[in-house]
Amino acid sequence: MSVPGSGNYRATLTYNGSNFTLVTVDFATRSAIVNETNPTSFSQATGIVNIPLVNVTFVDGNILPYSAKLSLIPDTNPFLFNIVAADPKSSNEVDAVLKSFNVDISEQARVDNTGKALPSNYSPLGSSFEMNRTDELFIVGTHISLPASENSKTAFVELNNNGTKSTFSTDVLNVPDMQDTPWEEDSSQNATTTRAATNADLDGDGLEETVIVYWVFEDGANRIKITKFSNKENNFTTTDAGTLFFVNDSVDISAVGGDFDGDGTDEIAIALASSTGIDIRIVNYSNGAFSLVESAHKTLLPKLANATIYTALEKGNIDYDNPEELVLVVTELVSPENGISHYFVFDDHNTSYAQISTADVSAPDEIGITKTAVVADVSLGDIDGDGLDEIIFGGLTNISSGGGCKSYGHILFALDDRTHQLAPMGSKFFTHFFKQCPAFAAWRLRYLHVNTIDLDGDNIDEIQVNQFIFNNFKTAEPWTELYTLPESQFFLVNSFGWFDRSTSAMEVGDVTGDGRQNVIFYNPTFNKIEIWGDDQINGWTGMATIPTKFGSAQNPNNPIVLPVNLDKDSPVLKYSAAEYKYVFTEPVLIAALAAPPCVLNSGQQINDCRTRYGTATSIAVDAEASLTLTAGVHVGAKGGVKVFGIGAEIEAIKETTVAVTGSILAAYSLEQR
Incomplete structure (x- = not known):
């Protein structure tokens, strides 16, 4: 066999332990060369084959990329070469693929758009990203008026499209046994609550479990206990994990599930308010059991003496690493109408939940006068479309427990993500008077529900604050009002109204399955849970209702309406x-x-x-x-x-x-x- 002339070649080699056997070598056109920039070549003058990258098949079947310099052994058929040099390019097959595409795989720091180094575990979509998520609902504290659930105040339900885009029916998925819901009733007479529910993917299977953290006095001791309901795929199996820890007393509980250590499974963060302060606890779930992360325990002292304390706890990703961060709002009331709200921002597990920031829930109005919230709520979401969450606060600067009809001050503001140093992104202050408020039974506004919501399915969040819906900050100027819920959804005309966290629930989630999130609103006076959304055909409209039994706003039931992803949709x-x-x-x-x-x-x-x-x-x-x-x-x-x-x-x-x-x-x- 003659020696080939100089040129570019495609080569397949087999290494037999001492020599490389050339299995194929074809004179190639440029389009056939695997590596066009650094092709295999043979010099007739030197008799040397230079192979910048070649996949070598070993006798055990393993394939590794090598660079090789081979010298032709004369009069061999097939060609045999002496090894002048042969070095493995990498033991990594992915690197080999990158090399075959002529990608420089030398390690260098990843940087953000400003040139700052990104953390090693940064990934653009986080540890888990759900597309076209459709939520079911976990409802506690009210009777769903359907035969399957009318005797219980706890149920899992979902909306089903009836074959048209405009009508939905409610299916009851599961009604837990009464012995599994000792926390069902909570008639606290203010905004505090003895139980909290959250969704969490505890086992990393992409389906969420439903977790309830609750206080109970049992066997002579105040206990914080935890219950887990599995998802629909696992038949809503109930696990009461027993006592997490003991407390002297408990005034209020809030909880949120999130991946705080970036491992792809969720933990549970708990804020427990008592007469002496606020405790932050992190609960891990592993091998079917809950356990406290003792190193994460934090205690916060109240600002006001003898105050009634309640909290709002939320999570989000405000920086480039995978673990999520926590934001806590603490409301302290020293009388039914006087108090203050303040917030804390905590980093993730990697820094032992270090405190990043704390301040009062306050911001300037349009002429620069600082307005401070008496009661407040918080939500996190990407409102500017940069892929990181911002922190959105909303609060009332006055609340009512009696007297005639009043105007209520609303203070709203947002903080940018951590890469922008939590910089203020604009605030809005306004007052609102309910026009049909009856003088003989004045309506009392005592809470502001705040949620980020993707109304149009573009993965940029809008903001919902009670009945007011604001556009995202990428599409419009900050705090541009987009929609408003009818006031008739909040107070019944010619009837007494008491709107508080203990008598209402407002959440967001896509329960209609159209790729757009809905506002989910429960007011016991109206015998139904209202589902509103930005319908692709009908625009901003009420899209569905879930029937409930009549309840009075004068009788607190601390309702829970929790969106949770339970099935494979x-x-x-x-x-x-x-x-x-x-x-x-x-x-x-x-x-x-x-x-x-x-x-x-x-x-x-x-x-x-x-x-x-x-x-x-x-x-x-x-x-x-x-x-x-x-x-x-x-x-x-x-x-x-x-x-x-x-x-x-x-x-x-x-x-x-x-x-x-x-x-x-x-x-x-x-x-x-």
Whole structure:
């Protein structure tokens, strides 16, 4: 066999322990060269083959990328080469793929848009990101007026579309046994409560559990206990984990589930108010058991003596690392109408929940006069579209416990994310008078429910503050009013009204399944839970109701209306720090390039698509044109579902990805649940 001439070659080599055997070597056109910038080449003058990158197949079947310099052994057939030099490029197959795309894999710091270094565990979508999430509801404290639940004040329900876009029915999914709900009744006469409920993915399966933290006096001691309901897939199995810890007394409990250590599973944060102050506790769930994270225990002292204290606890991601942060609002009332609210911002588990900031819930009005909230609430959400959460506060500067009809002062303000030093993003102060307030039975406003809500499905949050809906800060100037709920939803005309946290509930979640979140509002006077939303056809409108039995606003029941994702109706992107998955799609192979795949319309922030290899960007592709549902992990939803905006019918469970160990830091696999 003659020696080939000089030129560019594609080569496949087998290493037999001492020599490389050339299996194929074809004179190639430029389009056939695997590595066009640094192709394999042979010099006839020197007899040396230079191979910048070649996959070498070993006798055990293992394949590793090598760079090689080989010298031809004359008169061999097939060609044999002496090894002049052969060095493994990497023991990592992902690195080999990157090399084959001519990507520089030398390690360099990842930086944000301002050039500041990103943390090593930064991933653009966090540790878990749900797309097209549809919520069910966990309801406590009121009777759902349906045959399956009329004898209980605790139920899991969902809305079902009746075949048209405008009508929904309520299905009762589960009614817990009475012995499993000792916390069902809570008739505290003010805004404090002896129980709190939160949703949390405790086991990392993408489905949420429902957790109730409650106070009980039992066997001569004040105890804080915890109960868990599994999701719909596990038949709502109840686990009462018993006593978490003992307390001298308990005035108020709030709780929130979140991934505070970035491991892909949620913990439970608890704020417990007592006569001596506020305790922050973190509860971990592992191997079927709850346990306190003792190192995370914090105690905060009240500002006012002999005050009634209640709290609002929320979570969000305000910086570039994966774990979530905590924000606590503390309201202290020294009389039915006088008090103060202040807040605390805490970092995540990695810093032992270090306090980042604290201040009164106060902000300037339009002429610069500081307004301070008597009572307040907080929510976190991405209101400016930068991929990080902002902190939104809302409070009342006066509340009422008697007398005639009054105007109520509202102070609203937002703090930017931590990369912007929690800078103020604008405040708004206004007063509101309920026009139909009856003088003989004046309406009392005593609380402001604050939520961030994605009304239009664009993954940028709007803001809901009681009946007022404000646009996001990217689309409009801060605190631009968008919609308003009718006042008739808050107070019944010609009837006494007492609007407090103990007599109302306002939450947000997509319970209608249209990809847009709804305002979910319960007022016991109206015999129903109202569902409002920005319908794609009808605009801002009441979309559905859930029937409830009549209740009086004069009889506090501390209602809970909790959105929780219980079943397999939402795709989930789960962060995997240990492996990267090649996802083959039609017609695009999504692989680790200089940046992770950038997908439009998925909530991913395109400007923040980064890997450890630098800030070069991959091409942003429209999901509907490039992704199909043949790519996925745990594909198992029945009926019509949407993944990246593509509708399909999927029933079989399929595994179509190839997992390889790698060092890519922002790696996601797609799960259809």
